[in-house]
Amino acid sequence: MKARHKRFGLIAVGLLLLVVAVVLFTKSFKSNLVFFFTPTQVASGEAPKTGNFRIGGMVEEGSLKRLPDGLRVEFKVTDTARTMQVQYKGILPDLFKEGKGVVAEGSLNKDGLFVADQVLAKHDENYMPPEAAAALESAKTQKAKDATVSNAMEGAK
Amino acid sequence: MIPAIGELSLILAFIFAIIQGTLPLVGAWRNKTTLMNLAVPTARAQSLLILVSFVVLMYSFYANDFSVLYVASTSNSQLPTMYRLAAVWGGHEGSMLLWVAILSIWTIAVTLFANNLPDTFRIRLIAVMGLVSVGFLAFILFTSNPFDRLIPAALDGRDLNPLLQDPGMVFHPPVLYMGYVGFSVAFAFAIAALLDGRLDNAWARWTRPWTTVAWMFLTLGIAFGSKWAYYELGWGGWWFWDAVENASFMPWLVGTALIHSLAVTEKRGAFKVWTVLLSICAFSLSLLGTFLVRSGVLTSVHAFATDPSRGLFILLYLVIVIGGALLLFALRAPNVGLGEKFDVVSRESFLLANNVVLAVAAGSVLLGTMYPLLIDALGGGKISVGPPYFDAVFVAIMAPGLFLMGLGPLAKWKKASIPEIGTRLKLAAVISIVSALLVPSVLGKISLMAAVGVFMGAWIVSTTLILLQNRIKTKQLANVSLVENLKTIPLAFYGMLLAHLGVGVFVLGVTLVKGYESEQDLRMEVNDIAKIGDLSFIFKGAQKVQGPNYISSQGKFVVTEDDKQIALLYPEKRFYPVQGATMTEADIEPGVFKDLYVSLGEPLEKGAWSVRIYIKPFVQWIWAGCIIMALGGLLALLDKRYRIANKNLTSKAEEVF
Numbered sequence: 001m002k003a004r005h006k007r008f009g010l011i012a013v014g015l016l017l018l019v020v021a022v023v024l025f026t027k028s029f030k031s032n033l034v035f036f037f038t039p040t041q042v043a044s045g046e047a048p049k050t051g052n053f054r055i056g057g058m059v060e061e062g063s064l065k066r067l068p069d070g071l072r073v074e075f076k077v078t079d080t081a082r083t084m085q086v087q088y089k090g091i092l093p094d095l096f097k098e099g100k101g102v103v104a105e106g107s108l109n110k111d112g113l114f115v116a117d118q119v120l121a122k123h124d125e126n127y128m129p130p131e132a133a134a135a136l137e138s139a140k141t142q143k144a145k146d147a148t149v150s151n152a153m154e155g156a157k
Numbered sequence: 158m159i160p161a162i163g164e165l166s167l168i169l170a171f172i173f174a175i176i177q178g179t180l181p182l183v184g185a186w187r188n189k190t191t192l193m194n195l196a197v198p199t200a201r202a203q204s205l206l207i208l209v210s211f212v213v214l215m216y217s218f219y220a221n222d223f224s225v226l227y228v229a230s231t232s233n234s235q236l237p238t239m240y241r242l243a244a245v246w247g248g249h250e251g252s253m254l255l256w257v258a259i260l261s262i263w264t265i266a267v268t269l270f271a272n273n274l275p276d277t278f279r280i281r282l283i284a285v286m287g288l289v290s291v292g293f294l295a296f297i298l299f300t301s302n303p304f305d306r307l308i309p310a311a312l313d314g315r316d317l318n319p320l321l322q323d324p325g326m327v328f329h330p331p332v333l334y335m336g337y338v339g340f341s342v343a344f345a346f347a348i349a350a351l352l353d354g355r356l357d358n359a360w361a362r363w364t365r366p367w368t369t370v371a372w373m374f375l376t377l378g379i380a381f382g383s384k385w386a387y388y389e390l391g392w393g394g395w396w397f398w399d400a401v402e403n404a405s406f407m408p409w410l411v412g413t414a415l416i417h418s419l420a421v422t423e424k425r426g427a428f429k430v431w432t433v434l435l436s437i438c439a440f441s442l443s444l445l446g447t448f449l450v451r452s453g454v455l456t457s458v459h460a461f462a463t464d465p466s467r468g469l470f471i472l473l474y475l476v477i478v479i480g481g482a483l484l485l486f487a488l489r490a491p492n493v494g495l496g497e498k499f500d501v502v503s504r505e506s507f508l509l510a511n512n513v514v515l516a517v518a519a520g521s522v523l524l525g526t527m528y529p530l531l532i533d534a535l536g537g538g539k540i541s542v543g544p545p546y547f548d549a550v551f552v553a554i555m556a557p558g559l560f561l562m563g564l565g566p567l568a569k570w571k572k573a574s575i576p577e578i579g580t581r582l583k584l585a586a587v588i589s590i591v592s593a594l595l596v597p598s599v600l601g602k603i604s605l606m607a608a609v610g611v612f613m614g615a616w617i618v619s620t621t622l623i624l625l626q627n628r629i630k631t632k633q634l635a636n637v638s639l640v641e642n643l644k645t646i647p648l649a650f651y652g653m654l655l656a657h658l659g660v661g662v663f664v665l666g667v668t669l670v671k672g673y674e675s676e677q678d679l680r681m682e683v684n685d686i687a688k689i690g691d692l693s694f695i696f697k698g699a700q701k702v703q704g705p706n707y708i709s710s711q712g713k714f715v716v717t718e719d720d721k722q723i724a725l726l727y728p729e730k731r732f733y734p735v736q737g738a739t740m741t742e743a744d745i746e747p748g749v750f751k752d753l754y755v756s757l758g759e760p761l762e763k764g765a766w767s768v769r770i771y772i773k774p775f776v777q778w779i780w781a782g783c784i785i786m787a788l789g790g791l792l793a794l795l796d797k798r799y800r801i802a803n804k805n806l807t808s809k810a811e812e813v814f
Contacts, residue, residue: 010501024553032546036539070680070761090678091758091769094739134539
């Protein structure tokens with residue numbers, strides 16, 4: 001084999017590997033993107049019915065309950081506008097607390113209950129997961145908008 | 158009064174760093190010796206001043222000086238002394254000070270040990286390190302001053318995050334930073350070389366030991382962090398593809414590529430441009446890591462409460478450093494020349510493949526880490542990339558690389574023959590295939606992943622041993638005893654062998670723990686027995702225990718195998734009153750073949766607890782592998798070649814491996 005042929009072969013193999021890598025990348029990447037939704041978005045049906053997604057907000061005060069089997073817990077996550085029920089099996093992270101920020105990853109079961117397979121809580125007293133903060137923020141602006149709209153309507157009357 | 162000394166030293170250090178980073182560069186450019194002579198004294202003064210302020214901050218922690226805001230917010234008088242000292246880097250401001258303190262250790266080391274370089278080159282090297290320091294000192298002084306006062310002083314501090322009150326806190330951050338910051342030396346070497354127009358074998362030889370030290374520390378730092386997460390976070394994972402972990406892993410991947418490409422540049426004069434680019438990338442990724450961790454854009458154990466102006470500052474610094482370096486690279490690199498030619502099949506090609514694999518792997522991690530941030534910044538909503546992406550893509554990319562690891566070191570420089578390598582590796586192939594078939598069936602569950610993983614691990618270990626045997630055989634012809642023979646092999650060669658063995662051990666550990674771990678969530682009453690395989694975990698109830706700054710519920714578990722007691726485990730649930738925080742402290746019985754891991758969930762009615770039990774086979778091999786890799790680096794570093802080479806610049810490098 002001449003050096004030129006060898007080099008050509010090498011480039012061909014390299015390109016082939018590159019194509020395989022790119023296909024692998026995009027396929028694996030797409031199937032593993034997890035999107036984030038606020039309780040308001042979930043309530044309005046924007047979240048996927050099947051497959052994993054993330055939710056975030058605050059754990060509602062007084063909502064944490066342990067199911068009779070002693071392992072599963074249920075709690076409510078709120079963005080102050082809407083609230084959703086979350087079920088989780090296993091040990092909650094140490095910094096999980098009522099009234100504090102939380103992010104959970106999981107999927108909706110057929111009854112529309114959010115079953116989390118991972119719960120992320122804040123990591124120190126002052127820290128709010130950015131996703132949870134965003135959920136609260138968007139609910140607040142939505143409320144403000146609603147308020148202006150209703151005020152405007154009042155005014156029109 | 159004392160904290161003021163710390164602040165003053167920082168300001169003085171900043172001024173010295175500006176001089177160190179500018180005037181000597183002008184001097185080197187205009188050939189003015191007086192200006193060039195400023196480099197070493199200003200560098201040393203700057204570094205010592207930073208170390209003074211670091212010690213001052215440490216003293217403020219030691220003396221519980223709650224008139225310092227940072228001390229008041231990260232420490233407490235009840236905190237044990239060891240953690241009070243480690244609390245220096247328990248928050249944002251102190252971490253940044255640790256960053257520059259470690260940079261000053263590296264700077265002093267460069268002024269002391271890099272003294273056999275040509276003058277202008279050395280001056281430029283030191284000046285570039287000064288510029289790096291200027292940026293960080295400005296960041297500390299303008300956005301995150303650890304010496305900001307709190308008047309009136311707080312009565313007591315808000316305490317260190319209980320998650321960080323662990324021996325891991327004493328070692329993990331400084332060691333990791335030694336690695337991160339150490340790449341600044343390789344970076345400075347690259348920039349100095351571009352300014353100097355000098356990129357030759359000698360340059361590669363000077364850079365190599367520095368890069369190896371940084372790589373060694375980074376390896377250990379990541380391993381410590383992983384081990385810490387494993388026992389502290391209480392869910393038994395050792396790697397989460399958390400963005401912050403990725404941030405430390407990317408420089409490691411690029412640094413590993415850099416070590417290998419430096420070898421080619423030193424031996425064959427090839428890959429020069431690529432090597433320089435890797436040096437720039439390794440440090441850029443270290444900076445990116447600092448940015449990711451410190452800017453508060455991430456949900457992570459490492460993200461302290463932060464404010465956005467800091468993120469913006471680091472981002473700006475990042476743009477200046479990386480942009481400037483790449484611009485210089487673009488202007489200068491084309492003139493460098495290509496070095497000696499090599500055949501398609503040669504050690505150069507194998508090392509090129511190694512570099513491509515590592516660079517692509519780093520790229521895939523970068524994509525998965527940055528994509529969510531990018532989408533968020535562009536207003537595309539919040540998303541995250543799941544660990545399955547990283548697992549799948551990373552394994553697929555690394556597997557061929559691991560296979561080539563067995564072939565590369567046996568190939569000759571310039572031109573090698575595949576059939577020749579093949580005959581030498583027949584035995585290794587047999588060993589690997591047999592273990593790939595045998596090990597999974599012995600462990601009781603056969604899966605493709607496990608078989609492939611065991612094959613790779615065994616392949617790396619066996620080819621590495623054959624490499625040593627081969628080396629001895631070639632030498633044996635000269636009729637010397639085996640011991641004499643082993644002695645003549647340079648340390649660098651042993652270092653390479655050991656580091657590669659470490660990779661093999663690591664791969665075996667990862668494969669076996671991924672394939673054969675088991676996990677159970679249980680509700681256990683007192684004297685309940687949980688059976689997992691041949692093992693029984695008996696819960697003996699929990700009792701209250703008083704710690705120095707916490708109250709704990711301590712569970713007791715007796716683990717038996719065939720009615721023989723093999724371990725006693727005391728997992729705890731601790732309550733830290735100062736921060737009102739609860740912490741899970743798992744208890745682990747480590748072993749060569751398996752770890753037994755128990756953590757307490759929550760108390761239920763009538764003395765029952767929710768409990769999580771793991772069996773983690775071969776998990777210790779993961780960290781053992783990393784430590785072996787780092788030891789390999791240490792051996793390579795001790796090779797006398799570097800010292801001889803440094804003393805005698807003109808001497809031709811001996812052919813080592």
